Amino acid sequence: GIQVEQSPPDLILQEGANSTLRCNFSDSVNNLQWFHQNPWGQLINLFYIPSGTKQNGRLSATTVATERYSLLYISSSQTTDSGVYFCAAKSLRNSGNTPLVFGKGTRLSVIA
Amino acid sequence: GAGVSQSPSNKVTEKGKDVELRCDPISGHTALYWYRQSLGQGLEFLIYFQGNSAPDKSGLPSDRFSAERTGGSVSTLTIQRTQQEDSAVYLCASSLIAGGRYEQYFGPGTRLTVT
Numbered sequence: 001g002i003q004v005e006q007s008p009p010d011l012i013l014q015e016g017a018n019s020t021l022r023c024n025f026s027d028s029v030n031n032l033q034w035f036h037q038n039p040w041g042q043l044i045n046l047f048y049i050p051s052g053t054k055q056n057g058r059l060s061a062t063t064v065a066t067e068r069y070s071l072l073y074i075s076s077s078q079t080t081d082s083g084v085y086f087c088a089a090k091s092l093r094n095s096g097n098t099p100l101v102f103g104k105g106t107r108l109s110v111i112a
Numbered sequence: 113g114a115g116v117s118q119s120p121s122n123k124v125t126e127k128g129k130d131v132e133l134r135c136d137p138i139s140g141h142t143a144l145y146w147y148r149q150s151l152g153q154g155l156e157f158l159i160y161f162q163g164n165s166a167p168d169k170s171g172l173p174s175d176r177f178s179a180e181r182t183g184g185s186v187s188t189l190t191i192q193r194t195q196q197e198d199s200a201v202y203l204c205a206s207s208l209i210a211g212g213r214y215e216q217y218f219g220p221g222t223r224l225t226v227t
Contacts, residue, residue, distance in 0.1 A: 031214040041149075041201055043218040086154065090214060099145050099171070100216055102155040 002027040002091040006103035013077050013110050021072040021106045023087030031090035031100065032063055034072050038083045046072070046085075077110045084108070114138065116219035118204050124225045125194055133189045133222045137206030144187050145205045145216065146179060155203065161187065194226045 003026040013019055025032070034046040047054050047061040049070065054061055058077075063070040074081055084107050088100035117136045125131050137144045146158040157171040161181045172178075176195075181187040191198055201223050205216040 030212070031216075033215065035218070040220075041223070042220050043203065045215070045217060048213065048215040088155070088216075098168070099147075099157040099160050100155075101157070102147075104154045 002029070002089055002101050004087055004089050004101050004103040006085075006087050006106050008106060009104065010107045011109070013108065015077060015079060015110055015112050017077050017110075018073070018075045019077060019108070021074070021085055021087075021108075023070040023072070023089075023103055025068050025070075025087075025089045027068070028092040029065065029068075029089045030092045031088075032070055033088050033100065034061055034070070035086045035088065036081075036083050037086060037105070043086070074108075077108075079110045079112055082108055082110045116204055116206055116217055118202075118219040118222050120222060121220065122223045122225075124227060127196060127226055128193055130190065130192045131194055131224065133191075133202050133224070135187045135189070135204030135219060137185065137187070137204070138208075138217060139185075141206035141208045141217075142184070143207045143209075143216075144181055145207075146187070146189050147203045147205065148200045149203060149221070150200045158189070158202075191224075194224075196226045199224055199226045 005024045032050045036044045049063045051065040058075045060073045084105040086105045088102045119134045144161045147155040159179045160168040176192045179189045201221040203221045204219045207216040
């Protein structure tokens with residue numbers, strides 16, 4: 001099945017700094033999502049982005065489907081951005097609403 | 113509108129007991145998924161329901177785990193004879209295909225602790 005790898009595994013930032021998180025996947029996808037898991041464990045949908053670029057406030061994401069990677073950009077980081085960021089993908093080979101395969105996540109700590 | 117809800121939010125049980133975890137998907141979503149997240153780990157797929165089709169049980173770790181979805185809506189995940197290694201957060205998600213979009217939405221999870 002599809003493999004999803006995220007880097008870096010851990011990241012510590014000073015408040016106000018920018019960062020880029022990377023997600024590599026091993027197959028063509030028809031679903032790629034970025035999630036933020038907050039300290040209470042809730043998975044928050046950030047982006048649904050099987051291809052292209054999207055922006056939402058200080059966050060933006062780009063997926064280059066032909067090269068099988070996606071990037072999540074966080075600008076002007078805040079302490080509330082802390083948590084674990086997950087990338088998850090579904091292979092184009094799997095039709096319908098089949099499950100997502102998750103990466104191991106990037107644990108982000110933003111320090112004031 | 114209302115999101116995915118799960119109950120209970122926390123469950124502590126003794127080894128060997130059975131537990132039931134409940135998931136209410138977003139109204140109208142045809143697909144429902146159960147995942148498990150062990151401490152500090154990523155999410156592991158357990159089981160998936162799509163409409164009236166037979167569920168995909170390929171992720172269930174043992175025959176102590178089962179799930180059902182009644183009326184195409186609410187789902188219950190049952191773990192029989194719980195073991196300490198079953199301790200984890202159990203997450204439910206739902207999705208709807210609309211225009212080829214497969215976005216999944218997650219509930220808050222049930223934290224299961226087996227003592």
